Amino acid sequence: MTDTIAPPRAERAVPPPPKTPARRTSAWLSTHPRARLTLLLTAPLFWLVLVYIVALVLLLVTAFWSVDSFTGEIITDWTLDNIVTVLTGTLYQTVTLRTIGIALAVTVVDVVIALPIAFYMAKIATPRVQRLLVIAVLMPLWASYLVKAYAWRSVLSQDGLLEWVLAPFGLHTPGYGLTATVITLSYLxxxxxxxxxxxxLERVPDSLLEASADLGGRSWRTIRHVVLPLAMPAIIAGTIFSFSLSLGDYITVNIVGGTTQMLGNLVYTNVGAANNLPLAAAIALIPIVIIFGYLALVRRTGALDNL
Structure with a gap:
């Protein structure tokens, strides 16, 4: 018997899927990368403009209004009285200098503490220890801001833990006030x-440290002439956070500051108790101007690239 080979069957052509509006839109976006990028950034940019930029503009506008001393209603007539009051008032000048001093002190304390910790994490610790240290650094951020502030209030009180530790040495806790504010903000x-x-520091090549050691450079000399110049943009980037966050804080001062006042407290008082929103807006412009000036200075160092 001879095997017979069956003739091949004609293959049916599979019709293409229907072109729905979603498919047409997807095909068009695949060939237009700029349109994809525009659609991707539209929502966050809209939110940024609406919440941040528009809010700042409204704040600036409100600072040029006034409040009727009899009815307490806001008068939308343009005036420079609030700006002049803030710039010439002794109280506002004193509080501004105190706020800047506290922000600078917190920044210096944080940099001094953060440098050895960050250097150990980046250059000395093993990968496993490095991961554990990163988790340890991030863990305080999981706790509530108020919980941490009130915890320091308890520690710094006259009968607190710090007083119990210092008492055998004849020392006493600083209590509530300027020092307590700096300590608490530095921790936060x-x-x-x-x-x-x-x-x-992670981006600093290890070969540079090894080369410095081979050329006879000791540890402190290597840190001073090799590590610090290369890490300076990152250090300045860190100071942006501590300086700006301290500049606008008012809750910590209310909790541990005692009678100490900062610009944030004046804003809060004028918004709440005094019911003078235009004056509060004029006071709020001071830290905004300061931080924008600080950002303009550090922008030239390349520190913003480390954020």
């Missing part, structure tokens, strides 16, 4: 300073 913003410095 320390993770925001450690992480940018750690990221910057």
């Amino acid at each position: 913003w320390l993770p925001y300073v450690i992480l940018p410095i750690y990221a910057g």
